[in-house]
Amino acid sequence: MTILLAVFLLTMLVITAVAIVRTRDLFAAVMLLGIFSLLMAANFFVLDAADVALTEAAVGAGISTVLFLGALALTAARERESGDSRWLPLVVVVIMAATVVYATFDKPALGDPNAPVHQHVAPWYLSETPRLIDIPNVVTAVLGSYRGYDTLGEVFVVFTAGIAVLFLLGSGRPGELFSRPPDELSTGGLKHHLIPRVVGKLLIPFIILFGLYVQFHGEYGPGGGFQAGAIIAAGVILYALLEGETRALAALPESALKVMVIGGALLYTLVGVVCMLMGGNFLDYSVLSTNSVAGQQLGIILIEAGVGLAVTGVLLSIFHAFAARATA
Amino acid sequence: MTLTAQLPALQVVLPMLTAPLVAFLRLPQLSWLATTVASATAFGIAVLLTQAVLGTGTLDYAMGGWPAPYGIALAIDEFGALLLLIVTGASTIALLAGKASLDQQIESARQPLFYAGWLLALAGLSGIVMTGDAFNIFVFMEISSLAAYMLVAGGPDRRALTAVFKYLIMGTVGATFYLIGIGLVYMMTGTLNLADMEARIAEVADLKPILVAAGFITIGLALKAAVFPLHAWLPNAYTFAPHAVTVFLAACSTKVSLYVLLRFDFFVFQGNLERHDVQFAGFLLPLALLAILVGSLAAVFERNLKRLLAYSSIAQIGYILLGASCVSLLGLTAGIVHMFNHALAKGALFLAVACIGVRLSRLWVDDLAGLARQMPWTLAAFVAGGLSLIGIPGTAGFISKWYLISAALEQGLTGVLTIVVIVVSSLLAVVYIWRIVEVAYFGSRDAQSPPVSEAPLSLLLPTWFIVIANVYFGLVPALPVDLASAAARSLLGHLL
Amino acid sequence: MQLLGLYNYWVFVVLLMIGFYAVIAKSNLIKKLIGLSIFQAAVFLLYISMDKVEGGTAPIIQAGVPDQIYSNPLPQVLILTAIVVGISTMALGLAIVVRIKEAYGTIEEHEAAAMDSEA
Amino acid sequence: MSLFLDLGSWVLFGIGSLLLFIGALGVLRLPTLFTRMHAASLTESLGTIAVLTGIMLQAGLTLATMKLLAILLFLLLTSPTSSYALANAALLARNRDQTREQADRK
Amino acid sequence: MTGNWQILAAVLLPLLGAIGIAATGTRPNLRETVTLATAGALTLIVWSLLPAVLAGGRPTAELFRPLADLPIAFEVEPLGMLFAALASLLWIVNSVYSIGYMRGNQEKHQTRFYVCFAIALSAAMGIAFAGNLLTLFLFYEVLTLSTYPLVAHKGDAATVRQARVYIGILLATSIGLLLPAILWIYNATGTLQFTSGGILAGHIDGPALGLLLFLCVFGVGKAAVMPVHRWLPAAMVAPTPVSALLHAVAVVKAGVFTITKLIIYVFGIDYLFAEPSAGWLIYAAAFTVLAASIVALRQTNLKRLLAYSTIGQLSYVVLAAAILKPLAEVGAAVHIVAHAFGKITLFFAAGAIYTACKKTEIDQLRGIGRRMPWTMAAFTIGALSMVGVPPTAGFVSKWFILAGAFQSDNFVAIFTIILSTALNAAYFLPIVFRAWFREENVAPPSNHGEAPWPAVLALTITAFLTLAFFVGNQPVLDLELQLVRPQP
Incomplete structure (x- = not known):
């Protein structure tokens, strides 16, 4: 079915x-x-x-x-038509398709359990996680602890995107992050649309609450720092759309965004450094507390918090950077 | 917890830790200082790591304490150590020298963000070079690429934006090809750790997904490394980026992608695909030869000084690939040593261009007319860098030319064609370097253009440091040659 | 199950090609970025279609159920990272497009190139 | 007892799917934008309620039912608002076009 | 930095001198004294090596070790000793002369001139004492690069174009042909060390040896063998002391010295003699000698005439080396010295004439003998030495080359020498005759007398040396005969 x-x-x-x-x-x-x-x-x-x-x-x-x-x-x-020929791209694309289809001939069928993918590393994760980290959601365990270094890189990709957008669309004036100061931003929002504002105001707290639920429920069910960050950011953006950016910036001012962006990235790195100082390798959470499993869980919660903070801060900064850019 | 045991992690963590701190500082001077100190310490760590690697061979470091195939393991061998030296060295010199030119080109309010981006590019590049996990390479490649796009987009000229957009599109397509490649290999071997992958690939070696995966990985990384047919993004990106950024990127960004390409093709695929060396050489040798010729020819006819050097970079990348595609111990050593020597030669040249850029607004070759009288030291550095690029004996360039030609000689008949191409492109290099020397030394400065004073000392000293390094490593190349031959031996471990 | 396996990969190939075509053929910069995101989405589909195990569920280990078959968590972790990389590149690309619009007044690649060639 | 619950959920599924089918048919057949929106909003409100209550009966008193209830409430709040927003925007756009046409005609 | 200190001093002293000259750039007199002091010290050091080498010793030294088994090392052997002694001696004379010339013509950039001069000499010393092919190639390139600013001294468009030809040909031949040859040798034999009797025996033979010889001979662009000679006339745009340096003291001599050294120490005389594929060299040298002499006949500009005569004379040395007989090798070495003295005198004379009355064309020189008796006397002695008339040095070297040729019944060589002697006479003697016995047809710009005294002093010294060499050539002969006798 x-x-x-x-x-x-x-x-x-x-x-x-x-x-x-x-x-x-x-x-x-x-x-x-x-x-x-x-x-x-x-x-x-x-x-x-x-x-x-x-x-x-x-x-x-x-x-x-x-x-x-x-x-x-x-x-x-x-979009305006460019007019140049369509054939070359089509030919290139068809050749590419042929090579990729050629690759799919003797690959393992979908879902067959003895494909090499399921033989080597995955069973170890599934069998060892209850003993080593003891959290139900194995994906968060792998994301946070086994391949924590990847996720650290991931937070810094988001961080780079954030500072890059601020660098490109930022104000260029010392002290101000966005290109137009908060008081000049649009205060209108959907002022005269009563229904969306009422429903929106009703929903926003629940969206933020659901975001926090996803953040801290990451170990037990699907969820984690990235998803939570995105949901919370979506909630605040909805508020900005309804009430205008000035109010949104009043709620989460530039300084708060800066703290969240820097705080999230630093929190994650510092957790790793603390593990080093306490004798383990970088990002080895088991040294964080006497019992290694508790240490792992503590580590994962901390880094997920770091990820959540960073992602929310960056996504909101990017939104404000775009919103505050004066329409030419 | 001995410090030296933690050095591999510190190498990447240090720039990563300083980047957020620098990002929103008030004082631009402070952000420059912090960035330079971080970069210098990173270079220090790189030197310590190189000594450790030369002493005890490959350094392994399990991230998060998890054993290799399950967690992410860092593996630094001689090849990685050499690249680390190049990356951190280039960044430190570019920062030390670039302060004056950056103060001109980037408004002071944006500088903290710019320097944070610089640190992230450094962290990304050194992360790629150290990690032993295929997907981790992708993540750090993205960090360094995004940071590089940001740095290039900082250029004052509006054409920097279209250049960086093309760079972004081609870079992302390259990274995604690489991702498809790893996906197919992971599908057939079930692991992402390079050493583990190399062990497990033997029994699935002749299956179709592995061949296509090798193709995707090679094309993706060739795109990132601006190998000949896929180099369209490099000339404009280097031309319109701020001068200090060009110094940094030209010296090391494409080489890191070549490092990954060589590591994958020789470490993972070489031992297992039986006719791999024929395919690798057959596919990349013509590309390398074309890259050398087209790059040099384009450089001869180019009028913009920085784009001229960018085209010459494409030719030099061709040299590295030429060395590698000889698939012999000497050939690989030549390719790897040329990575080091080209970083030195091109670093000196672009630093000299930065010195000129501080004084002149437009960097066309005929703008340099008669400049040598007003800026004698800068032009002398440029000529020295040019000589090293040509490969005059006594400079670093000569050492790699020496190894490249002797590697080609081992190839027998095809070797003769390679030698002819190397020699012809060296002569083309003579032509485009001498064209600039003639204009600068014997041209006459037209009356109404204002008199130009010598570049500031803060820019000249690092430039001359690199020039002297060029000559030093030309006469005593023990360090790069030992590292390169040890790396070549480890890469060709199976064939010998 | 066999048909779905092949179908999955065919859709991966088709999406890859649509995305790649949009990146190469279209001259509008935003359309190129959209094409790029489709191109990357296709790769996500390739990875995730690797992790399915017949009769398995999402890798969340409930204490109660003893011999439950789970899908492979590793590709999911990789794709989590890849999605966020994709969105970051998209954000940077869009910021550049906005700056190009301000500098050139157009977001068509061929028009911008024409303006450059005259300069 | 469970037979009675199953029977109830089957009936609700029947009604729900019927309404969804009618709504889809409406969106296809009806000429103008506003009439189509009327048909679409029909599926969103009534159809969803029927299907969701059917699932809730199946799930019985567990955590899943509470989650289903939350989804139901959320949908009931957001779908009418989105239909309103769409209609409002369409109305404004149409007025703008007409005023422009009148201006052209004058 | 190990080994015999004199050798290292000889190579590094001119560099120190160059720095000294650059430092004292603003005070001309101090700068001139530094130049002369360096030249004097260099000659002393180099000549102090003479007794050791005469006694058969081979002092060695090492600077750096860039490649594992290929150090930048020096080893003094008779040929190198001769070239170094010649170069250092003539540098003093040349410095004295250039002081007069540069002051006389108020040339600008004099500091750059002397600095490049010193660097060029250091490179010449390096080439002379090179112990292996890599060191020789290194200093060969340094010589090319350091002489470029000298050739492009005037800096106007014409000079720059000619300088481009100069640097283009020299770099193209050295990177294009010589570097692959060196690598081929290194790849085949595993070493680049100069060992008497050659290192190629058994490694490269048959047609490959002919090809390798082709690469080497045409790779050394400085020897100006015919197709790659274009740079020499192009270099005439340089001021005369530079042309003197190029022709007599450093650049050309380095080229010919390198070819002789390659033939003796890399290929090996007997190994090459036995190889039929290497026979073409003698014909190439002969062709160059004849063609150059014929072209020299039609020249009107004095300096271009001297340029083509030099191309011819140089190919004499190559011809002598190509005869592949011990006596001919000695003749080649001696000809290097003889031509050096003769040609530097001729160039000094040309420079003096230019300084005194700005005359450059041959037909302007009618009756100049009476106005500039000292200069023209030296010019005559130089011309006679070129032709090879007995009292001059030229005769000695031609004597040995002919002896070598007769020893191996090499009729091509004998015929070439005789015919070229006639041609030399044909283009030199008319100038001398017109200068002394004809009335002035062109009114001189000013009632000028001799050139400035340092110039005249320098050219009389070299004229005297040309004559003295005819008598006192015994030490040079003993030095060179060591090449022939096996090592003691």
């Missing part, structure tokens, strides 16, 4: 992708991209990847659509 659902979702994916590429109206393309991410999230869920589905939905559908719309507001909304 699930085969039918999976095939349906995959076909919808392809249709949406083709629609995205063909449409000339960029606004429609961005909306379709949102739907594309949602379908992708559903697909991931069908393939038993709950954490990834949540991330794809929160980050892919939520934040990326907001960013694209922010950019579209500052640039043109319609």
Whole structure:
């Protein structure tokens, strides 16, 4: 039965992708991209990847659509035809497709349990986690502890994106982060749209609450720093859309954003450094407390908090950077 | 917890720790100072690591305390140590020299963010070089690329933006190709640790996904390393980036991607795919030869000084690949040594360009007319760097030319073609360096352009330090040659 | 199950190609970025379709159930990281597009190139 | 007792899917934007309630039911608001076009 | 930094001198004294090595060790000793002359001139004492680069174009041909050390040896063998002391010295003699001698005439070396000395004439003998030495080369020498005759007398040396005969 659902979702994916590429109206393309991410999230869920589905939905559908719309507001909304030939790209693409299809001939079939992927590293994770770290969600265990160095790199990718956008779209005036000071920003929001404001004001606290739930529920069910950061950021962005950026900046001022961005990145690195100081290797949480399993759990909670802080701070800074940029 | 045992982790953690601290500082001077100190300490650590590696061979460090295939393990061998020296050295020199030129090109309010980006690029590059995990390479490659896009986008000219956009698109496509490559290899071997992967790849070696994976990885990394047909992003990116950034990136960013390419092709695939060396040489040798010729020719006809040196960089990358595609101990040593020597030669040249850039706004070759009289020391440094690029004996360039030609001689008949190409491109290098020497020394400065004074001492001293390093490593190249030959021996472990 | 396996990879190939085509053929910078995100999304599909085990569920170990088959957690961790890398690159790309619009007045690559060639 | 619950959920599923089908048909067949939106909002409100209550009956008094209840409440709040926002935007856009047409015609 | 201190001093002293000259750039007199002091000290050091080498010793020294088994090392052997002694001696004379010339013509950039001069001499010393091919190649390139600013001294468009030809050909031949040859030798034999009797025996033979010889001979662009000679006339745009340096003291001599050294110490005389594929060298040298002499006939500019005569004379040395007989090798060495003395005198004379009355064309020189008797006397002695008339040095070297040729019945060599002697006479003697016995046809710009005294002093010294060498050539012969007799 699930085969039918999976095939349906995959076909919808392809249709949406083709629609995205063909449409000339960029606004429609961005909306379709949102739907594309949602379908992708559903697909991931069908393939038993709950954490990834949540991330794809929160980050892919939520934040990326907001960013694209922010950019579209500052640039043109319609694509002009370039007119140069279509054949060369098509030929290159077809050759590429042929090589990749050539690769899929003797690969293991989907889901067959004795594929090499399931023989080597994965069973160790599944069998050892209850003994070593003892948290139900193995994905968070691998993300936080076994491959914690990857996730540290990941936080710093987000951090780099944050400072890069601030560098490009920032104010260039000492002390101010965004290109227009808070008082000049739009205070209107959807002032005269009563219904969205009322419903929005009702929902925002629950969105933030759900974000915190996802943050701290990461060890037990799908969730974690990235997803929580995205959800909380989405909540605050909704507030900014409804009440105008000035109020949003009043709620979470520039200094708060700076602290969150720096705090998140530093928290993660300092946890690693503390582990070094206490005798283990970098990011070896078992030295954090007397009992190694408790140490691991403490470590994971701390770094997830660091990730959550950093991601929220960065996503909000990026949104404000785009929003505060004066429309030319 | 002995400090030396923790050094591998400290190498990456140090710049990572300072980046957030520097990002939102009020005083731009303080951010520059902090960045330079961090970069200098990173260079110090790199030197210590190199000594340790020369002493005891490969250094292993399990991240998070987890054993190799399950956790992420750092593995620093001679090849990695050499690259570490190049990356941290280039960053330190570019920062020391670049202060004056950066103060001109980047407004002071944005400088803290800029220097934070610089530190992240340094952390990313040194992270790639040390890690022994395939996916970890991808993550750090993304950190260094994003930071590099930011640094290049800092350039004053508006064309820096279109250049950096093309750089971003091609860089991301390259990284994603690499990701597909690792995915296919992971699908067939079930592991991401390079050493473990190399062990387990033997029994699935002849299956189709592995061959296509090798292709994807090679193309993806070739894109990141600006190997000949995929080099479109490099000339504009280096031309319109701020001068200090060009010094840093030109010296080490493409070489790190070449490091990953060589590590994958020789360490992982070499032992297992039986006709791999034929395929590798057959595919990359023509590309390398084309890169050398086209790069040198384009440089001869180029009028913008920085783009001229960028095209010459493409030719030099061709040299490194040429050495590697000889698939012999001497050839690999030549390629790896040339990574070091090219970093020195090109570093000196771009530092000299930075000195000129501080005084002149437009850097076209005919803008340099008669400049040698006003800026004698800068132009002397430029000529010295040029001589090292050509490969005059007594400079670092000569050592790599010496190894490259002797490696080609071992190839028998195809070797003769390689030698002809090397010689022709060296002569082309003579042509484009001498064109600049003639304009600078014998051209006449037209009347109405204002008199130009010599570059500030803070820029000149590091430039001349690198020039003297060029000559020193030309006469006593023991350090890079030992590291390179040990690296070549470890990479070719299976063939010997 | 066999059909779905192949279908999954075919969709991966098709999405990869659509994304790659958009990156190469389209001259609008935002359309290129959208193409890039489809291109990366396809790679995510490749990784995640590796982790499915027949009859397995998401790798969340409930204490009660003894011999439950779980899917492979590792590709999921990798893709978690890759998604956030994708979004970061997207954010930086969009910031550059905004700056290009301010500098050149257009976000069409061929128009910007034309303006440069005259200069 | 469980037979009765199963029967109830089956009935609710029947009603829900019927409503969803009618809604989809409406979106396809109806001419203008506003009529289509009317059909779409039909599926969002009633159809969802029926399907979700059916699942809740299946799940019985467990944590999952509470989560389903939260989803139901969330949908009930957001879908009408989004329909309103869409309609409002369409209305504003249409007025703007008309005023522009009148201005052109004058 | 180990080994015999004199050798290291000889190579590094001019560099110190160069720094000294650069430092004292602002005070001309102090700068001149530093130049002369360095030149004097260098000659003393180099000549102090003479007794050791005459006694058959081979002092060695080492500077750096860039490649594992290839140090930058020096080993003094008779040929190198001769070249070094010649170069250091003539540097003193040349410095004296250039002081007069530069002051006389108020040339600008004089500091740069003397600095590059000193560096060039240091490179010449390096080439002379080189113990292996790598060291020789290193100093060979330094010589090319340090003489470029000298050639492009005037700095106007024409000079720069000619300087481009100069640097282009020299760098192209050295990187293009010589470097691959060196690497081929290193790759085949595993060593680049100069050992008497050659190192190629058994490693490279048959047509490959001919090809390697081709690479070496045409790789050494400084020897100006015919197709790669274009740079020498192009270098005439330089001021005369530079041309004197290029022709007599350093650059050309280095080229020919390198080829002789390669033939003796890398290829080995007997090994090359037995190899038929190496026979082409004699024809190339002969062709160069004849063609250069014929072109010299039609030259109107005095300095270009001397340039082509030099190309011819140089190929004499290559011809002598190519005869591959011990006596001919000695003749080659002696000809290096003889041509040095003769040609530097001729160039000094040309420079003096230019300084005195700005005349450069041959037909302007009618009757100049009476105005500048000392200069023209020296010019005559130089010309006679070029032709090879008995009292001059030229005769001695041609005597030995002919002896070598007869020893191996090499008729090509004999015929070439005789014909070229006739051609030399044909283009030198008319100038001398017109200068003394014809009336002035062109009114001189000023009623000028001799050139400034340092110039005249220098050219009389070299003229005297040309004559003295005819008599006192015994020490040089003993030095060179060591090449022939096996090592004691």
